[in-house]
Amino acid sequence: MLPVVVVHGGAGHVPRTRAELSTAGVCSATRAGYNILKGGGSSMDAVVETVTQLENNPVFNAGCGSVLNVKGEIEMDALVMDGKTLGSGAVSAVRNIANPTQLARLVMDQTSHSCLTAEGASQFARAMGIPEVPLESLITDYSRMRWKENLAPGANPVECQMGKMGTVGAVAVDTEGNIACATSTGGILNKMEGRVGDTPCIGSGGYADNNIGAVSTTGHGEAIMKVTLARLILFHMEQGHSVEAASDLGLAHMKSRVGSLGGVVTVDPQGHWAARFNSLQMAWAAAQKDTLHYGLYTGEHFTQDLDDPH
Amino acid sequence: MLPVVVVHGGAGHVPRTRAELSTAGVCSATRAGYNILKGGGSSMDAVVETVTQLENNPVFNAGCGSVLNVKGEIEMDALVMDGKTLGSGAVSAVRNIANPTQLARLVMDQTSHSCLTAEGASQFARAMGIPEVPLESLITDYSRMRWKENLAPGANPVECQMGKMGTVGAVAVDTEGNIACATSTGGILNKMEGRVGDTPCIGSGGYADNNIGAVSTTGHGEAIMKVTLARLILFHMEQGHSVEAASDLGLAHMKSRVGSLGGVVTVDPQGHWAARFNSLQMAWAAAQKDTLHYGLYTGEHFTQDLDDPH
Numbered sequence: 001m002l003p004v005v006v007v008h009g010g011a012g013h014v015p016r017t018r019a020e021l022s023t024a025g026v027c028s029a030t031r032a033g034y035n036i037l038k039g040g041g042s043s044m045d046a047v048v049e050t051v052t053q054l055e056n057n058p059v060f061n062a063g064c065g066s067v068l069n070v071k072g073e074i075e076m077d078a079l080v081m082d083g084k085t086l087g088s089g090a091v092s093a094v095r096n097i098a099n100p101t102q103l104a105r106l107v108m109d110q111t112s113h114s115c116l117t118a119e120g121a122s123q124f125a126r127a128m129g130i131p132e133v134p135l136e137s138l139i140t141d142y143s144r145m146r147w148k149e150n151l152a153p154g155a156n157p158v159e160c161q162m163g164k165m166g167t168v169g170a171v172a173v174d175t176e177g178n179i180a181c182a183t184s185t186g187g188i189l190n191k192m193e194g195r196v197g198d199t200p201c202i203g204s205g206g207y208a209d210n211n212i213g214a215v216s217t218t219g220h221g222e223a224i225m226k227v228t229l230a231r232l233i234l235f236h237m238e239q240g241h242s243v244e245a246a247s248d249l250g251l252a253h254m255k256s257r258v259g260s261l262g263g264v265v266t267v268d269p270q271g272h273w274a275a276r277f278n279s280l281q282m283a284w285a286a287a288q289k290d291t292l293h294y295g296l297y298t299g300e301h302f303t304q305d306l307d308d309p310h
Numbered sequence: 311m312l313p314v315v316v317v318h319g320g321a322g323h324v325p326r327t328r329a330e331l332s333t334a335g336v337c338s339a340t341r342a343g344y345n346i347l348k349g350g351g352s353s354m355d356a357v358v359e360t361v362t363q364l365e366n367n368p369v370f371n372a373g374c375g376s377v378l379n380v381k382g383e384i385e386m387d388a389l390v391m392d393g394k395t396l397g398s399g400a401v402s403a404v405r406n407i408a409n410p411t412q413l414a415r416l417v418m419d420q421t422s423h424s425c426l427t428a429e430g431a432s433q434f435a436r437a438m439g440i441p442e443v444p445l446e447s448l449i450t451d452y453s454r455m456r457w458k459e460n461l462a463p464g465a466n467p468v469e470c471q472m473g474k475m476g477t478v479g480a481v482a483v484d485t486e487g488n489i490a491c492a493t494s495t496g497g498i499l500n501k502m503e504g505r506v507g508d509t510p511c512i513g514s515g516g517y518a519d520n521n522i523g524a525v526s527t528t529g530h531g532e533a534i535m536k537v538t539l540a541r542l543i544l545f546h547m548e549q550g551h552s553v554e555a556a557s558d559l560g561l562a563h564m565k566s567r568v569g570s571l572g573g574v575v576t577v578d579p580q581g582h583w584a585a586r587f588n589s590l591q592m593a594w595a596a597a598q599k600d601t602l603h604y605g606l607y608t609g610e611h612f613t614q615d616l617d618d619p620h
Binding site for chain 1: 385395400422423424427428430431434502503504511517531536537538542567568
């Protein structure tokens with residue numbers, strides 16, 4: 001059953017024009033993560049590489065392609081967590097960085113802290129030799145178009161928000177049984193400057209514990225935080241529920257208690273995995289036993305031999 | 311059993327010279343919170359007023375009296391949570407604000423977000439008409455002395471850290487059965503600029519749910535986040551454990567899994583309450599049925615009629 005990696009490209013409503021690109025993006029990132037695991041790499045290496053690829057893909061709301069805040073700028077959040085030590089690293093409201101997930105990992109590995117924010121995170125990035133990238137290099141035409149639409153008189157921010165591509169994330173178990181998660185996001189469209197969502201908040205945007213499993217979440221950050229969705233699902237697993245049942249219980253609780261939809265990818269230490277959502281869509285993929293699994297709409301589950309050309 | 315308010319002034323090692331001031335401070339703040347509840351005020355009003363008083367008291371590591379970061383400056387974190395809606399408000403790495411908890415409440419009440427950080431939080435504070443205060447007004451001689459000691463050659467940061475006064479916080483249940491929590495901190499001594507701890511992280515620094523109860527935590531932030539201590543204790547209560555047993559189980563798990571000590575104040579919807587810690591000391595107080603309860607060392611539990619002069 002091991003190794004395994006499970007990846008999401010955000011829950012929500014994926015515009016038809018971007019559906020194929022989303023699926024291709026998560027499948028490609030999943031292959032990259034799986035190759036690391038197959039080569040004996042750690043689950044942490046695998047999830048960081050997977051999410052880095054999604055950050056570099058302008059189709060997703062993370063890294064390049066992040067949504068713009070109310071000022072037309074980009075501030076990003078990211079989290080990694082190591083299920084062996086329960087150590088984590090996060091950055092919030094970080095600017096001018098191509099790969100916030102890699103910076104989050106450096107926070108975990110190179111400091112005694114778990115989260116650095118805003119200018120403090122930028123200072124740390126400079127100290128680590130991470131190059132600053134121009135804001136323009138992270139903004140896509142699509143992001144700018146949606147930002148302008150949403151500022152227009154008569155715009156419906158809720159409608160606009162529904163069209164958003166969500167957060168990206170991954171969970172993995174390596175051949176040694178170590179479990180990790182990573183989550184990265186540009187946040188929500190037209191957010192206030194300095195808004196921090198669920199992603200860098202441990203237990204909400206993600207959680208990993210070798211004794212239980214790991215979860216990476218996507219959806220409306222403020223709702224996910226209300227129910228600490230990642231930790232909630234793992235508590236259900238501690239009570240004996242399967243990865244699938246626990247994920248569905250967590251999502252159902254978020255819907256009934258705070259009226260919000262979302263999605264998750266979940267693994268347990270044995271390598272059982274789930275990609276579950278109650279939003280209209282979630283681009284997801286998983287790789288295990290040399291098979292790639294993927295889907296976008298509820299009930300969709302395609303498979304492909306990983307040795308087949310792609 | 312209702313109303314009730316339970317307050318902590320931080321877990322750790324309280325220097326002998328400050329023990330009496332700590333106890334007096336938490337007792338006074340607890341009285342203020344209880345008076346609001348007795349007058350029909352909400353649990354949210356009570357916890358915000360209680361924590362505001364502790365922020366204004368230079369004895370505690372929150373607001374005035376906060377520890378200094380590595381640059382000799384103050385950056386503060388705070389969280390409030392409303393157990394009825396599960397709505398929350400937080401600020402992280404905020405500067406030049408006397409009462410971060412009041413700003414956190416404005417984030418909850420006046421924005422669609424749950425957390426604002428750093429300069430974005432400052433901008434919001436200005437927009438809300440919150441006055442900026444000079445850094446110097448928040449720094450005490452004691453804070454500066456400890457900062458300098460810790461920068462000196464041969465300083466033992468761990469030893470110095472042990473002497474810190476922790477985070478402050480409160481939980482309350484009002485006569486309508488609504489539950490709230492608030493937590494506020496200056497963080498850890500000589501922290502990096504931009505370091506965010508457990509306090510503003512929902513589920514770690516605090517959590518409140520009318521259906522379960524509320525917890526406010528104190529201790530080493532990075533360790534508290536590893537186990538999402540507040541939410542963990544509430545999960546134990548959902549499994550049928552008492553406030554006291556659930557608090558002890560959560561603290562014991564943090565000790566065994568990540569080797570760290572701390573303390574919590576906990577309530578359930580019926581008004582059962584606990585103030586528990588496995589650190590050497592935690593200044594705590596509670597008010598219920600016109601009786602004030604308080605203590606500092608393990609096993610200490612003094613009571614006083616709230617009508618008695620103080």
